[in-house]
Amino acid sequence: MTFSNSDGLIGCDLLRGLVFGGKSNSEIQARLDALSGTPEDFQGLAFELTGLTVPEETARAVFRSLAAHLQHLCEVLKRPIGVRTAALDLSDRLESFLRQEGAVLELSHENLARIAFVDYLTGLPNFRSLSERFESEIKRSQRYGRLLSLIMIDLDGFKEINDRFGHLAGNAALKHVAGLLRNFVRETDVTGRYGGDEFMILLPETPKHLAEGLAEGIRASISATPLHLGEHGLLPVTISLGMASFPRDARTAGALMAEADEALYKAKRAGRNQACFCRPRTSAILSLGPFAAQTYHCVHVIGDFNGWDRTAEPMTWDPLKKCFNIELFLAPGEYEYKLLLNKEEMTVDPGNPQSVQAGFGGRSSVLKVSG
Secondary structure, three states: OOOOHHHHHHHHHHHHHHHHOOOOHHHHHHHHHOOOOOHHHHHHHHHHHHOOOOOHHHHHHHHHHHHHHHHHHHHHHOOOOOHHHHHHHHHHHHHHHHHHOOHHHHOOHHHHHHHHHEOOOOOOEOHHHHHHHHHHHHHHHHHHOOOEEEEEEEEOOHHHHHHHHOHHHHHHHHHHHHHHHHHHOOOOOEEEEEEOOEEEEEEEOOOHHHHHHHHHHHHHHHHOOOEEOHHHOEEOOOEEEEEEEEOOOOOOHHHHHHHHHHHHHHHHHOOOOOEEEOOOOOEEEEEEOOOOOOOOOOEEEEEOOOOOOOOOEEOEEEOOOOEEEEEEEOOOEEEEEEEEEOOOEEEOOOOOOOEEEOOOOOEEEEEEEOO
């Protein structure tokens, strides 16, 4: 198996994707046995089995070498060997060869970083890069009480595109979506290919209501921009999105990811081309009043869960009870907040005796949401 430096490392990733991915020996073997040998099949097979998009030549060389290596191991050991075992052994041998030849060391730091952290097909950050950045951002948010919103995106009907037009068309659709995402999000945001036909967007310092608007804008933009697919003409492309925010929807990395994924599945179930948003199962009801008459024109709740945004959470005037009310859907935990009266005066909640010294504006009320 002969590779250039970068292709050798990509080949190692593909082999290890076979070893540690979710496909069983029997599934991998069945797909290898059914391989027809057409150019599209090798790259498509790599994607199907590992979620990785690799160069066609690299995929062809890896799978042909793997089939030969598996046969060789079975002959030498005189017993059946699983294809994942053969892939692991071949990966170890390839990595050892690259080190012995000094091939890995010949790559510049920039090229190594690109191979390790950039998706080959789209040029966006890959799963490894996104995972590290996500962990970093969630830790920063937890430590300093900052906001973080997460959007998970899935390309609708991706299998149908591959089946109808071929894997090259599927690749074109992924690059099409990636380009639109790259141009749509802000410089401070992070967007990347999470795996397969799934993308992730990290929105630091972004409250939920703004992330909801961004997600809907992305959905509408992609839905309105078909893919030019050569002789096949214009191909409509749509995505489904799920969004969740820290801290109001989840307080840990795992919970935030789970809530965003659940919202994404909800969008799929709703018929695709949808943006759905997490709604915590716990909530708190705040009230101000009663008053003899409507004393204030408007009252808003501002707090650490909405970035102290003066317009995010308007309370509703109840003419029968003569008070302002709002139900806040929040994950279990403690939150600091104030009431903003007539868009000018900030005050603690007179109906809540618990408060703490705030970093600005005197004291803040403390809201405790139980699970």
